[in-house]
Amino acid sequence: MTTPTGSAASIDALKDRLGGRLLTDPATLRDFSDDRSLAVPEGAPLGVVLARNAEHVSAALAWANETGTPVSVRGAGSGLSGGAVSYPEGLVISLEAMNQVLDIDVENRLADVEPGVITSKLDEEVRRHGLFFAPDPASVHLSTVGGNIATDAGGLRCIAHGTTAAAVAALEVVLADGSIIHTGARTIKNATGLNMTPLFVGSEGTLGVITRATVRLKPVPEGTPRTFFASFDDIESAGRAVTSIVSTNPRPEVLELIDSVCARLIDEFEPSGLPQPEAALLLGQTVGPTAQRDAEILSATCERLGATRTHVQEGNDLLEARRLANGALMAGKYAVHCDVGVPVGQLVEMIRGVEAIAEESGRGISILAHAGDGNLHPAIESDETPEDRARAEEVVDRITELAISLGGVITGEHGVGSIKHRELPLQFDEPTLRAQRALKAALDPNGILTPGRGI
Numbered sequence: 001m002t003t004p005t006g007s008a009a010s011i012d013a014l015k016d017r018l019g020g021r022l023l024t025d026p027a028t029l030r031d032f033s034d035d036r037s038l039a040v041p042e043g044a045p046l047g048v049v050l051a052r053n054a055e056h057v058s059a060a061l062a063w064a065n066e067t068g069t070p071v072s073v074r075g076a077g078s079g080l081s082g083g084a085v086s087y088p089e090g091l092v093i094s095l096e097a098m099n100q101v102l103d104i105d106v107e108n109r110l111a112d113v114e115p116g117v118i119t120s121k122l123d124e125e126v127r128r129h130g131l132f133f134a135p136d137p138a139s140v141h142l143s144t145v146g147g148n149i150a151t152d153a154g155g156l157r158c159i160a161h162g163t164t165a166a167a168v169a170a171l172e173v174v175l176a177d178g179s180i181i182h183t184g185a186r187t188i189k190n191a192t193g194l195n196m197t198p199l200f201v202g203s204e205g206t207l208g209v210i211t212r213a214t215v216r217l218k219p220v221p222e223g224t225p226r227t228f229f230a231s232f233d234d235i236e237s238a239g240r241a242v243t244s245i246v247s248t249n250p251r252p253e254v255l256e257l258i259d260s261v262c263a264r265l266i267d268e269f270e271p272s273g274l275p276q277p278e279a280a281l282l283l284g285q286t287v288g289p290t291a292q293r294d295a296e297i298l299s300a301t302c303e304r305l306g307a308t309r310t311h312v313q314e315g316n317d318l319l320e321a322r323r324l325a326n327g328a329l330m331a332g333k334y335a336v337h338c339d340v341g342v343p344v345g346q347l348v349e350m351i352r353g354v355e356a357i358a359e360e361s362g363r364g365i366s367i368l369a370h371a372g373d374g375n376l377h378p379a380i381e382s383d384e385t386p387e388d389r390a391r392a393e394e395v396v397d398r399i400t401e402l403a404i405s406l407g408g409v410i411t412g413e414h415g416v417g418s419i420k421h422r423e424l425p426l427q428f429d430e431p432t433l434r435a436q437r438a439l440k441a442a443l444d445p446n447g448i449l450t451p452g453r454g455i
Helices: 011-021 026-031 054-067 119-127 145-151 235-246 260-269 291-304 317-322 325-331 344-361 386-405 421-427 430-443
Strands: 047-050 071-074 091-094 101-105 110-113 168-174 180-184 209-216 226-232 254-259 280-286 307-314 368-370
Touching: 011 047, 011 054, 026 047, 047 054, 054 071, 054 091, 054 168, 054 209, 101 119, 110 119, 119 145, 145 209, 226 235, 226 291, 226 317, 235 254, 235 280, 235 291, 235 307, 235 344, 254 260, 254 317, 260 280, 260 325, 280 291, 280 317, 291 307, 344 386, 386 421, 421 430
Parallel strands: 047 091, 071 091
Antiparallel strands: 101 110, 110 209, 168 180, 168 209, 226 280, 226 307, 254 280, 254 368
16 A cells, blocks of 8 residues: 555645535544444544545545545445444545435346445335345345445345345446446346456455446245244254254245344343243244245244244244344443354354353353354453453454354455454465455555455
């Protein structure tokens, strides 16, 4: 990265290009400097670009590239990995004002959207046309489509539809020097040139800034969805039920695991009627004409594998309660979060290992998981002192090392950001890291885009 030359004086040149889209008052700078992680900004940025179109982003990046000013990119600020936290004397590019659904192409099942569109808003709009947007992170009512693409977010429906990457057809991206490129196509097949779209999906703002996306939609399944729960007296039995369910048919659209600590904290945070298990709760949803039958079959599987209580119902109330989990855990002092993924067949072993780490460390650990795809979010109990947070982060490292030993990954959906950057060598050897950094150097030779994060 070049030495920053951005200053209160030189930023006037950017103000000349952007006018009122560049914000510099201290209160605004504070509002746009962090995300929902525990990462703390090291200093105030020079300014915030409240972009309204790709040209605003282009002008901002061209200036940053000329001056060597580090740039953080922000959507709704709902990220949990510290990827959007501002840099001292840096520039924040906010995409929240680019929040329009530009077009819904029903015939081709595509939507053109700006990056600041809230995920649930897009889904709500396309459902009026009998379609739905499959990516469904727990933060669906807060997170933006652009942020989900930048982190390749997962969520509740991954077991059936995959991560956000599976829904991205094409992108408009502004590169570090301000040039605007287009990747992908509106067609189903495309064998033309290098497939660059997946390069930017999940790149966390390190390679370019996404300013428009063409996303794929799916038909809304017929009938009324059914939600089921199964209560277990030990969490490993719940894990075995998950493994059994995903290895056969029918397969649910959603399959979540919540341990008893998390279930209690959710109910204390916002009473929602969530069942309170002895050890763990599985929540699932089935869709389509056979939803009721499928939910009953899956409930029977859970009973056969140790569930003490099961129930099938209509509606999404239980899943909406599940979406409260992160806020409830943080309010309950389980604020240090982990985001690891393992092959589903290793889920029971992973749960067993986390329980052992909790006992050895003497720390409370709550297990929350998108169980159907093997993505776990253990949350570690900690007070608010830096010293205790640091000790809790050591527990996160142990959990991450366990996941890697089981063939897993250091992050399933939240991204690396700044919080997990230190863990990259656990997953990648040096030649692999070097190859990734070579790609970044080719697209961002001055290292201004989200430096020191992601890769």
